[in-house]
Amino acid sequence: MLNVKVLLSLLESMNVGVIFTDSDDIVRYCNAAAQVMKKIQPETIIGKKIHCCHPNKTQGKIIDAIEKMKEKKTSSWQRMPTPDEPFLENMIAPVFTPEGEYLGLVMITLDISGQKELTDKLKKSERELTALFKASHTISSSLNLNDVLFKILLLAGEAINFSSGTIYLLDEDREMIVPMATTDCLLGEKTSEAVDYYTPDNVIAFAVRSGEMVTVERGKLGFNQIRERPNTNIILVLPLKDQDESLGVLVVESENRDIFRLEEQELLTTFANHAAVAIRNAQLFTKTKQMAIMDGLTNLYNRQYFDQILNQAVSQTKRKDSYLTVIMIDVNDLKFINDYFGHVMGDNVIKAAASVLLHSVRDSDTVCRYGGDELVVLLPNTSQSETAIIHNRILENVAKWNDEENQYPDVTLSLSVGWATAHGKDGLGDILTRADQNMYEDKRRYKMGIHEESPVERAKKQYYSY
Structure with missing residues (x-):
């Protein structure tokens, strides 16, 4: 039979709490571990009811549980965790004689703070992974770049409650890092706050x-x-990388210096990697769309895009009861330049003409490459006098370009104008045809050296309806 002193010595050396009661549920023994865990002294518990070593709000539950265990007359353990720190788990079991006589209770107390912390971390990780999966799916569901950037900031803010966020992206030349979106609003390309890629x-x-x-x-x-x-006290700059290629950075700010712990940094880093893939997909989609409507040589809009916006401009002109102008531009002597100087020189002349046009028109105007040596400018809501100003500016800028570049051969252009009002005698839908017809007349005059009548005047005389 085990010596009582040896038994008590073993109980005192255990790192679990042990409490014994008698048949009246009076505590008769409480080891050192139980005293430490429950923060009690022996004199405050020995000789008192066992429920007294529990917080007031749980004493009623303890009493009810003990009475139920007595009624069953079985020595089964019942788990009773404490809800507050320190996190303890109490295992209580009644003791009966073989005849069913109740002798008392045994309570084993375990410190489960580490287990609780691990459980909380696992639950937190589960929530974060769920949020990450949701975020990855959401931001990948759109191919509109602005929409993707907005969703990235919104979902990152939900995952980590930071104060403010900004997304910077590298420009196409990979020379400037441009702020494209913030949690406050989408900025668009705002070069005044851009950062030089090579800034040390x-x-x-x-x-x-x-x-x-x-x-x-x-x-x-x-x-x-x-x-x-x-009020920002800490800033986290997270690279946005897709397949080891940097696209930009996600910058997040917070007033709380302790918010970006290791777990949060790892979560945001994973989120940034998913965000970078979505950004790259949106950029590729945007570039593909642009390639479908852009001319590869001049970076002007192409014929397909021009046909679309011409129809829109005609409808808008009728709706607003205004006027519409089309200027057709032909690069003179392009066949001779190609044959004599080579096609590389011919391409350079076309690109120079495109550059001149872009620097001559207004923001509301659209310049397109119509095909071959033909370019076209669409000028919405433009009067005859305003058309004349733009027409003359184009010719002035061509002459300026030839003087400054001092390149042979010179760039020479033939210009023709199609102009119409919403209710003129000639339909708006034929405006391009009229401009094209006038082109042949202008080229004939160019070859003959006849320039006494401008294309604008000719358009006004032939087609303007008062």
Whole structure:
């Protein structure tokens, strides 16, 4: 038979709490571990009812549980965890004689704080992974770049409750890092706040070049390089990389210096990797759409796009009861230039003509390459006098380009104008045809050296309806 002293010695050395009661549920023994876990002294528990070593709000549950165990007359353990820190788990079992006489209770107390912390971490990780999966699916569901950027900031803010966020993207030349979106609003390309890719000692440029995350606290080097809020105390710069290629950075700010712990940094890093894939897909989609409507040589809109916007412009002109102008431009002597100087020189002349046109028109006008040596400018809601100004500006800029570039052969253009009002005698739908017909007349005059009547005047005389 086990010696009582040896038994008590073993109980005192255990790292679990042990409490014995008698048949009246009076505590007769409480080991050292139970005293530490429950933060009680022996004199406050020995000789008192067992429920007294529990918080007031749980004493009623303890009493009810003990009475139910007595009624069953079985020595089964019942788990009774505590809801507050320190997180303890109590295992209570009644003791009966073989005849069913109740002798008392045994309570085993375990410290499950570590288990609770692990469980909480697992639950937190599950929530974060669920949020990450949802975010990845959501941001990948759109191919509109602005929409993708907005969703990235919105969902990142839901995952980590930071104060403000900004997305910077590299431009096409990979020379400037441009702020494209913030949690406040979409910026669009705003070069005044752009960062030079090669700027030394700049945290944003460093993160893009190196592909490494950067953390900057208020008062530390690099903090003032970022457009932060007045209450910001810490900034996290996360690279946006797709297949090891840097696309830009996600910059998040917070007033709470402790918000970006290791777990949060890892979550945001994973999120940024998913976001980069969505950004790249949206950029490729945008580029593909642009390629479908852009001329590869001149970077002007192509014939297909011009046909679309011409129909829209005609409808808008009728709706607003205004007027519409089309200027057809033909690059003179292009066949001779191609045959004599080569097609590379011919391409350069066409690109020069396109550049001149872009620098001569207004923001509301559209310049397109119509085909071959023909270019076209669509001028909505443009009067005859305004058309004349733009027409003359084109010719002036051509002459200026020839003088400044001093390149042979010179760029010479033939211009013809189609002009109509919403209710003129000639239909708006025929405006392009009329401009094209006038082109032949203008080229004939060019070859004969006849320039006494401008294309604008000719358009007004032939087609303007008062």
